Amino acid sequence: MKNQIEQLKRTKNAVILAHYYAPAEVQEIADYVGDSFYLAKIAKQCDADIIVFCGVQFMGESAKILNPDKKVLMPDLTADCPMAHMVADGVIEEMHKQYADLAVVCYINSTAALKCKSDVCVTSSNAVKIVRSLPNQNIFFIPDRNLGSFVAEQVPEKNIILNDGCCPTHAKITAAQVLAEREKHPNAKVLTHPECIASVVEISDYIGSTADIIAYAKNSEATEFIICTEDGVDHKLITDNPDKRFYYPDPRPCCTDMKLNTLETVLSVLEKEDKEVIVDDRIRQGALVPLERMLELAK
Numbered sequence: 001m002k003n004q005i006e007q008l009k010r011t012k013n014a015v016i017l018a019h020y021y022a023p024a025e026v027q028e029i030a031d032y033v034g035d036s037f038y039l040a041k042i043a044k045q046c047d048a049d050i051i052v053f054c055g056v057q058f059m060g061e062s063a064k065i066l067n068p069d070k071k072v073l074m075p076d077l078t079a080d081c082p083m084a085h086m087v088a089d090g091v092i093e094e095m096h097k098q099y100a101d102l103a104v105v106c107y108i109n110s111t112a113a114l115k116c117k118s119d120v121c122v123t124s125s126n127a128v129k130i131v132r133s134l135p136n137q138n139i140f141f142i143p144d145r146n147l148g149s150f151v152a153e154q155v156p157e158k159n160i161i162l163n164d165g166c167c168p169t170h171a172k173i174t175a176a177q178v179l180a181e182r183e184k185h186p187n188a189k190v191l192t193h194p195e196c197i198a199s200v201v202e203i204s205d206y207i208g209s210t211a212d213i214i215a216y217a218k219n220s221e222a223t224e225f226i227i228c229t230e231d232g233v234d235h236k237l238i239t240d241n242p243d244k245r246f247y248y249p250d251p252r253p254c255c256t257d258m259k260l261n262t263l264e265t266v267l268s269v270l271e272k273e274d275k276e277v278i279v280d281d282r283i284r285q286g287a288l289v290p291l292e293r294m295l296e297l298a299k
Helices: 002-012 024-029 036-045 057-066 091-098 112-116 127-133 145-154 175-184 198-202 210-219 231-240 263-272 281-297
Strands: 014-019 032-034 050-054 071-073 103-107 120-122 138-142 159-162 189-192 224-228 245-247
Touching: 002 014, 002 024, 002 263, 014 024, 014 036, 024 231, 024 263, 032 036, 036 050, 036 057, 036 281, 050 057, 050 263, 057 071, 057 112, 057 281, 091 138, 103 127, 112 281, 120 127, 120 281, 127 145, 127 281, 138 145, 145 159, 145 198, 175 198, 175 224, 189 210, 210 224, 210 231, 224 231, 231 245
Parallel strands: 014 032, 014 050, 050 071, 103 120, 103 138, 138 159, 189 224, 224 245
Antiparallel strands: none
16 A cells, blocks of 8 residues: 555655654655644645645645645545634624734634634644734634643733633543653653643643654653653654653543544545545635734744
């Protein structure tokens, strides 16, 4: 299958992008592997005719928004992110009525329709930097309350209003689970994604995006780590650090939607070109503004 995928990529001038949470065998055949921010930049820069995005719906949508003339395919169009939909109807409009200078800051983990109603998008890699740079005093952070709460602590000079949304995979990680792992591995550093709940963040040694966690583990003198994020990141951590040990809360955090990306589905979509991401042009143009502003402000 890997040989067939490589041949089809060359024949069709296709590029495969994979998120760190995709299965290891999919990361191995991808041309680029990274977090949401890195992959958004690559999607904007690449010159392939076809982009195969091994992630979830909002990632494929973002790639299409940034590349309207390219064919964007997903191995499984049902791979979704529950958090991407967690903003109640009318709440953004209501917030605008309450705060005259409001900026709606939208985590990239959101639908294209939500991006249309936002002033700027962010990822976990650049959220603090971008929120701090905005002239607005009042920030409505959507859809993730946990990342929003983390940003609020880092940028106390802003009034950050939180939305009631979360990543189910990260939100399931509890402080008790992390402390149980620390009991077994007392020398391990706890590295945590800011989508985790506050009680987990508080007992962590480092908080950062998926890419930041990978970089920290590689550069640290420590040799043992408890990783509080989706377990797909294990492939990159082990590849970069064969002499280090990585542990996860029990049960291991796993996004079932990300795992819908398989060698079989990648091969199938390259052969058939049948699972194309389509974004209405009006929505695409509206969502493009906050995405491009993110890329500019994060430079």
